[in-house]
Amino acid sequence: MEAVIAVFALLFVLLLGLGAYATVKVVGAAKRGVDRGITQARRTVEDHTLRAKSFAQPGAAGELAQLRLALRTSMRATQDALHAAVAEDASLKESLGLFERLSAHGHELDDELKRLESEPDRTALAERLPELRERTERITRSADSLRWAARDRARRFAEDDLDTLSAQIDVEAGALRHWATPQESRTTPPPWPEAPAADAATAGQTWPETPQSSPAPEPTRPAITPPGPRPTYPWQKKPRPESTT
Numbered sequence: 001m002e003a004v005i006a007v008f009a010l011l012f013v014l015l016l017g018l019g020a021y022a023t024v025k026v027v028g029a030a031k032r033g034v035d036r037g038i039t040q041a042r043r044t045v046e047d048h049t050l051r052a053k054s055f056a057q058p059g060a061a062g063e064l065a066q067l068r069l070a071l072r073t074s075m076r077a078t079q080d081a082l083h084a085a086v087a088e089d090a091s092l093k094e095s096l097g098l099f100e101r102l103s104a105h106g107h108e109l110d111d112e113l114k115r116l117e118s119e120p121d122r123t124a125l126a127e128r129l130p131e132l133r134e135r136t137e138r139i140t141r142s143a144d145s146l147r148w149a150a151r152d153r154a155r156r157f158a159e160d161d162l163d164t165l166s167a168q169i170d171v172e173a174g175a176l177r178h179w180a181t182p183q184e185s186r187t188t189p190p191p192w193p194e195a196p197a198a199d200a201a202t203a204g205q206t207w208p209e210t211p212q213s214s215p216a217p218e219p220t221r222p223a224i225t226p227p228g229p230r231p232t233y234p235w236q237k238k239p240r241p242e243s244t245t
Contacts, residue, residue, distance in 0.1 A: 068114065071140060081151060113132065
């Protein structure tokens, strides 16, 4: 009885542990989903704000907003393209590692551009704009190069696979249409026997006889069965011998 109680207690503890683990996982997944949604919403709002500043604010402030918007758009597009491609092509892991190193420089430049948006000295800001513009172009050019290289690689693989598939389909289609071509291996029927030369007595075509066509000859039988010995009876007279003279 005590063993049964111990088993039930152990099962109860295991169920509690599994329930707690499942609860933690569900809460963690929900929290990550909420954080992802908040991050996406914040990013969208910030992008719209930068786009509005680039059109509304003239001078250095508007150009800073344009640089930040171009940098963020290029880095985000390259990140999404590489993460989507590396799941199908493991050789892109090295490219992803290079992008992560480039991303560190991109975040550093984005933070610097964000701080300079509140710079009151517009003259000093205008002097730094050429250097900031050059850094932004270098980073975005590298990011765009990685992104387009990954897309070209994926498109090339897709074209090669399509070519192989088309060749296989052509071969299969030819095999399916094989019934329409004449069969060279078809056996020809045997020829008919030639007719012998016509005689003066018989004219017409005669067919050669095969062993199975002519029946076996039957033994000849006489036309009239010869008479057998006639029986003699006691009341008959003996024949007299003929007298010879």
